[in-house]
Amino acid sequence: MIKYVFIRLLTIIPVLFGVMVFTFVIFQFLPGDPAADMLGPLATPEKIAEVRAELGLDDPLWVQFGSFLTNAMRGDLGTSFRGQRPVLQEILSRFPETLKLTFSGMTIAVFGGVGAGIIATVSKNKWLERFMLVFTLGGLSIPSFWLAIISILIFSVGLNWFSATGGDGWKDLILPSFVIAAGPAAVLARTTRTSLLQVTRAEYVRTARAKGASERRVLLKHILSNAMIPIVTVIGLQIADLMTGAVFIESVFARSGVGRLAITAVFSRDYPMIRGIVIFGAFVYIFVNLFIDLLYGVLDPRIRYE
Amino acid sequence: MSPPQSQWQIAWRHLRRNPLALFGLYVLLSLVMIALAAPILTSIDPTDMDYESILAAPSHQHIFGTDDLGRDIFSRVLWGGRESLRVGLLAVAIAVIGGTIVGMISGYFGGKADMLMQRAQEIITAIPSILLILSILAVFGVGLNTALVALGIVSIPWFSRIARGATLAIKSMEYISAAQALGANHVRILVLHVRILVLHVLPNIAAPLISAATLALGYAIMAAAGLSYIGLGAQPPSPEWGAMLNAGSGYLRDAWWMSIFPGLFLFFTVLSINLLGDGLVVALDPKLRQ
Numbered sequence: 001m002i003k004y005v006f007i008r009l010l011t012i013i014p015v016l017f018g019v020m021v022f023t024f025v026i027f028q029f030l031p032g033d034p035a036a037d038m039l040g041p042l043a044t045p046e047k048i049a050e051v052r053a054e055l056g057l058d059d060p061l062w063v064q065f066g067s068f069l070t071n072a073m074r075g076d077l078g079t080s081f082r083g084q085r086p087v088l089q090e091i092l093s094r095f096p097e098t099l100k101l102t103f104s105g106m107t108i109a110v111f112g113g114v115g116a117g118i119i120a121t122v123s124k125n126k127w128l129e130r131f132m133l134v135f136t137l138g139g140l141s142i143p144s145f146w147l148a149i150i151s152i153l154i155f156s157v158g159l160n161w162f163s164a165t166g167g168d169g170w171k172d173l174i175l176p177s178f179v180i181a182a183g184p185a186a187v188l189a190r191t192t193r194t195s196l197l198q199v200t201r202a203e204y205v206r207t208a209r210a211k212g213a214s215e216r217r218v219l220l221k222h223i224l225s226n227a228m229i230p231i232v233t234v235i236g237l238q239i240a241d242l243m244t245g246a247v248f249i250e251s252v253f254a255r256s257g258v259g260r261l262a263i264t265a266v267f268s269r270d271y272p273m274i275r276g277i278v279i280f281g282a283f284v285y286i287f288v289n290l291f292i293d294l295l296y297g298v299l300d301p302r303i304r305y306e
Numbered sequence: 307m308s309p310p311q312s313q314w315q316i317a318w319r320h321l322r323r324n325p326l327a328l329f330g331l332y333v334l335l336s337l338v339m340i341a342l343a344a345p346i347l348t349s350i351d352p353t354d355m356d357y358e359s360i361l362a363a364p365s366h367q368h369i370f371g372t373d374d375l376g377r378d379i380f381s382r383v384l385w386g387g388r389e390s391l392r393v394g395l396l397a398v399a400i401a402v403i404g405g406t407i408v409g410m411i412s413g414y415f416g417g418k419a420d421m422l423m424q425r426a427q428e429i430i431t432a433i434p435s436i437l438l439i440l441s442i443l444a445v446f447g448v449g450l451n452t453a454l455v456a457l458g459i460v461s462i463p464w465f466s467r468i469a470r471g472a473t474l475a476i477k478s479m480e481y482i483s484a485a486q487a488l489g490a491n492h493v494r495i496l497v498l499h500v501r502i503l504v505l506h507v508l509p510n511i512a513a514p515l516i517s518a519a520t521l522a523l524g525y526a527i528m529a530a531a532g533l534s535y536i537g538l539g540a541q542p543p544s545p546e547w548g549a550m551l552n553a554g555s556g557y558l559r560d561a562w563w564m565s566i567f568p569g570l571f572l573f574f575t576v577l578s579i580n581l582l583g584d585g586l587v588v589a590l591d592p593k594l595r596q
Contacts, residue, residue, distance in 0.1 A: 271444065
């Protein structure tokens, strides 16, 4: 197992390096002068030249990339234009807000989605299954930001149960959590169904039944435990998505997470901030995926030996 | 005995027996027709401001009501449909064309070209797509056209993976080897490779690409509307559904119709595309058809 972990860790190094190259290169396409952008329209040419030298913008590209990389490795992703604060510090101060929403939403999605998937498949009721398929397709097709608007119209404006936006209490988390859970729950319900159907046809399930194992035991021990791998994958991918991309929901409900920080940064042309968020997001994404991979090794010993 | 059928005829027969997919197809066709017939269905200009009726509730005169600038929402929703379809189709076209070329080259030639392209895509897919789109918008400027190009680019790996896999699967087949064996001349090798790719490989990988493209269309339309909603896509006064919802979110208490109608059209467009796409995935895959 230790060897497996070590090998997997080694494989992400080139990807991380690639992400750094990519983010460095794409921001080279920026029109204009970063130093002038940073100082604003009132800056004198001398001041701009001074800042350019300070930022190393006159150095050859590979030197700039080198310092960009070594700085990043020390946790220095630059200083934001807007707040003049270290980018990483700003991102980390917003991250808990995004995590809160991710985990409350995913809890709802896992229980709702996997539960619905199991019930619809195990019941063998054609109508229930059809209903679930249509319902989940609706969940996948409804734009999350519109679902958020509708839920505010119904529960805040109409019924007055929740305040529409803002607020930091647990009550303010309910509406966004349910809205953000809709898509992942739909994906999970479908994955659960497909996975269960595949495993149900497996030979070891027939063997278990032939041995005379009880239906309950077959379901829990033989079917569910084997059907878990694709489900865990999808849960992991959805968590990674929400942690890095709750952009729309955070925007509708005016929650100050990383997603909204990214949007503000695009509007205010705060390039160090955008670049920092992209790097941060990619790191989170890569490490969540790595964690899922390692989890496979635990769930399915066969994978470790490949 | 029935005459032999092409794979497309078989696929269509399967699709015809799938009520959900057919429903999706008909709804989608009607929505496309409504969008194309916008100038016939409404005589009101989508950007016309009527200061006499600002935030008017749905009525005979304005069946979907008017917005904060007195513009007719029915007319804006119809014209907005064209905008969404245009954005979705162009974004998917970029993704399919880019992905197919990259994937076919990768799969057909293998070796270093394949390795390089695979690594590049690994890096692209390691960055969450919404952040990738945001950084492209930040660098190249906010707007619906940049947004659609960004959406297309981030979906390229999806198609190149399909195209590469499918190309690898048929590369080893005999008719490809036979076609290769026919060309000995060095100069003609390249021409031959292109001919093989276009004439033999492409038709055989079209089916999985079509079903994936349908599902990608739904995603692109939804994502483009989302970007417009947060202000990074369509700019005023463009009648785009996401931008309309953005305008409506300021009037949730006073004018629900501003937030309901554009969203309903967006939802049904994406839903119908997904229903059709789900049906196509099964109808176009010989393994799933059984």
